[in-house]
Amino acid sequence: MNWPLVPQQVMTGILNGGTIALIALGIVLIFKASEVYNFAHGHLVMLGAFLTWWFAGGEELGNELFNLPLWAATLMAVLTAMLVGLAIERVILRPMTGQPVLAIILVTLGLSQFIEGGVSILFGAQPKSNFPTPFSPSDVIRIPFPGAFNDTIILKQSLVASFVVAAVASAVFILFFQYTKTGLAMRATAENHEVAQGVGIRVSRIFGLSWAIAGVIATFGGVLLATVSGVSLNMATVVLVAFPAVLLGGLESFGGAIVGGLIVGLSQALVQASRNIEVRNSAEIVPYILLLIILILKPEGLFGQKRIERI
Amino acid sequence: MAEHNPLLRVENIVLSFGGANVLNRVSFDVAEHEIYAIIGPNGAGKTSMLNCISAFYRPQEGQIHYAGRDLVKTPTHEVARLGIARTFQNIALYTGLTTLENLMAARHIHIKENGLASALFWGPARREEIKHRRVVEEIMDFLEIAHIRKAVVGALPYGLRKRVELGRALALEPKLLLLDEPMAGMNIEEKEDMARFVLDVHERRGVTIILIEHDMGLVMDISHRVVVLDFGSKIAEGTPDEVRHNPAVIRAYLGQTA
């Protein structure tokens, strides 16, 4: 271990973990509301990033339909993603109601492929480096920290900003769930569709709403990621680490998703403090190794509930 | 007869889930060649008791002695090898297999695997299949389900599926058969058929039977002894006549204005 690097990596890891946590929240939301394991969530994140880039006039051909500032482009992308979310629920998942887990997983995998092809046709397959981020790589905050490398911790402003946005978005999300009437209806639906219908909740509307919200937070996640590392098709695969995060925390728990996201971010950053090059290189698979360990030792996750099997 | 020759001895079973007591110090003996009924209101712990006997649930306390072993400590999949088979309250067939294959699947514990020969369906493997096919055909014939031997069970009507499930349990050639509401949701005629099969299994194959059933008439007719559970505790045990007139049973289960 290269100890002077550790404080720096801990901070970077936590900041990165914020975005992963936000993405993981979207997966947990869909699962809680409709028991769908959404393997296409990473692709929704990517789609959100591409949409924002496009609304911001990213093509730079001079004949763009839109050339909006970042905030407006994000807003437009969020609205579009909401509609996409609604459409996915209505067209793809509603006809699948009652199908086994395998079919549901496969249909989201099919959706992920479809989105990948669609994005590539609409926006081009090449990575985009001109995402309109308000920060440049040299915008950094230096915090004196004795014992760290050069006795300072350097934080990229883009990372700090994305962490703040992720934290605020997560907080808004959880407050909405906890304290609004719609949030209550969603939590009730998550527990039991039939009983929820039986107390007068329009369950299909709740499903649609969950997918719309998932589209929104996926887009936020996409924008945050793009601010840090640009826009590319590869994003979808990179954010698959949100799945280990979800399972680390336990599939049913929002708090768990956040903690899981932070753990994943932290573990990926910490291995980079190693002196061994192969360990440093393992950042991309460390979340999956953690995942295997948790599946064998505590399959229900750190905060999940054990299920009682009935026969 | 329980005193001389208990086949199964349940002792002080305590089972709880997340703090809720499901079974509370339940004990009883089942004699060899007996039809033993477990009755009680919904949620009394009857199915949980069967689940303990088939080693599906692990009670926190108590023992279940059978064939010189404590079933509480036996791996679930080994219980069938000891000669215990069962049916389930909400039919648990292998829905993607045919009737024939469902019964053959239950021969699992009896079929020898022949490695390469099985892979090529040749010689010994083929003879093994045919040998067990004979046993299974006997059972299908007995239960009058031979005409649906090649029908996928998921698509069969409820009454037939119940019968296939009984057939699957019999294909294990059990000494002890656990039946969880085998006649639930059937009309009188179907119930009569099922009662006939259960009695035949008992008489001809000498199988000991533990039965959960709600139809009191049926329980009283075919069982030798009855245990009554209420809130996870045993409140009475005895012959059908004794139980029927037990005031505690009338209060908790049969129902009467106090």
Add this chain to the structure above:
Amino acid sequence: MLKVNNIEVIYSDVILVLRGVSLAVEAGQITALLGANGAGKTTTIKAITGLLRSQQGKVTRGSIELEGQRIDRLSPDAVVRMGIAQVFEGRRLFSHLTVEENLLTGMVFRPESTRSARVRADLEQVYHFFPRLQELRRRTAGYLSGGEQQMVAIGRALMARPRLMLLDEPSLGLAPLLVQEIFSIIKRINAESGVAMLLVEQNAAVALSIAHQAYVMETGRVVLNGPTEQLVENADIKEFYLGLTQLGERKSYRDVKHYRRRKRWLG
């Protein structure tokens, strides 16, 4: 007010569960629906609430009317909007929500906010009937005892301000003493708020003690009905549902015909 006219219900296109069931619930009265396990009581309730469809069941004949309006084609949430609230068999609370949140789920379909004065008043009314729930309001529902859960389930249905309440086996798995308590509260709710009730019960004795009239079901049809004073005098009811005498003279299951050998073909 509620009329069920000769309905037939089929599950998965094959299994006929109800074969022509008719019953009527009068405004302000408690109507009991009795019968053994598997007689079709719960199916009847599901046909009324529209919850059959989620289980591959459907009403293939007959109609269900609430004050003259047909409701048998409505979705479950629309039925609740019409003023029919139900208390599920086995209570079925949202076990991770608190007691008060559970009660509030009963009114989320109504337009007012959860913090409005009307809703507060409704909550107060529930706490008036079930004072114990007031102390437990912040507790997670899953950890309550069976009796307390039943109270929450009834309270949740009350929060819908229903015209008609359907209660499916409220005595299920409760100790006799608790059953008495719950049923006396049910009776009080009916008397004080005037809501009509359809009470499905296996425990005939306790159901008949509070109902105004009752229907008896067996294997998917109604076999007997009338005012409770009449029914408790009926010999069959006494014998089969109240367990007052020995079990009747019918053919024993031991005497049914025996297995015979048949021709066998390999299909």
Add this chain to the structure above:
Amino acid sequence: MAMLRPAGDFDRNYAQDMALLRQPWQRWAMLLIITAAALIPLSGNAYLVTTVNRIMYTIVAVQGLNVLTGMTGQISLGQAAFMLVGGYIVALTAQYWGLPIFVTLPLAALGTGVVGLIFGLPSLRVKGFYLAMATLAAQFIIPWLSRHIFPEYLGGSSGRIPVPSPVIAGITFNQVAQVFYISLVVLVITTVVLINVRRTKLGRSFIAVRDNDLAAEVLGVNPFGVKLRAFFVAAMLAGVAGGLKAISQRSVGTELAYGLNESILLLGMLVIGGLGHNLGPFLGVVTIIFLEDLANVTGATMAAIFPQHATSLLTSFRPLFFGLVLMLFLIFEPRGLAHRWELLKASWRMRPFSR
């Protein structure tokens, strides 16, 4: 329905009832199909030979997936990674130990089988989605390892190593038209074995675990043991398929399509063909490979029309088509083409009473 047979065709004993090819014409038809396949390389059509060869080894991989996912109900997102393992085993054992192909392929099967067992271990405690996640972990970890450990043997970051062409009876199989016959023989063997597995003890216990693992356990089947066997068999077949792919492409490595998308593709082929059905892998692989080629042609045509978007168009039609077809099948025909085939067969038997 499926039991209806022409008048005069009876079974007199159980052996006849179990026979697969019941009538002489069925035997002849089978022989004819295999002979026809064997004649393809003589056509000299390179596209046809390459495609059919690819179809054959892909079928073997999907057959493995069919055992694990179709018959046993355990979702695997890692089949392509297991193919990579098989490819490396074939390449390394031939390169460094000079072993002949009828040793290297079985070694690939066994070696990959063992790797499969390791990633099957979580199935002791988890199922469904959780298990899919464990195999997803395999899909990331295995290719990563191949790029980062033993770079002198596995090719390191270059992502590929050469595979020596097999030599049988003095002839070097360095043409696809020659490798074709190896694939054909392997496919015939795996198909026969799998048909027999399906109708004997092991196959029934696979399906028992899929349909009701809890009941199976109570009735004497050890679900964990059965799932591990399924993982083993699936990985074995992936290993063999990977070996064939490596030999056909004459190199192996992460660069050559062994990623998550490839695993999803294999799973999609199985679903479209028909989960758990012996014919499923055949129908699914043929359909998807045909569609892929169609997508590639469409992409190329479009790229010629819009040259400024050429790269995007060339890569995007494949996932777009595949995702769409997979979703349509899951929504409208979740039992796949094999089920359609069964319906067709039934109506053929019922003619002229069927429409």
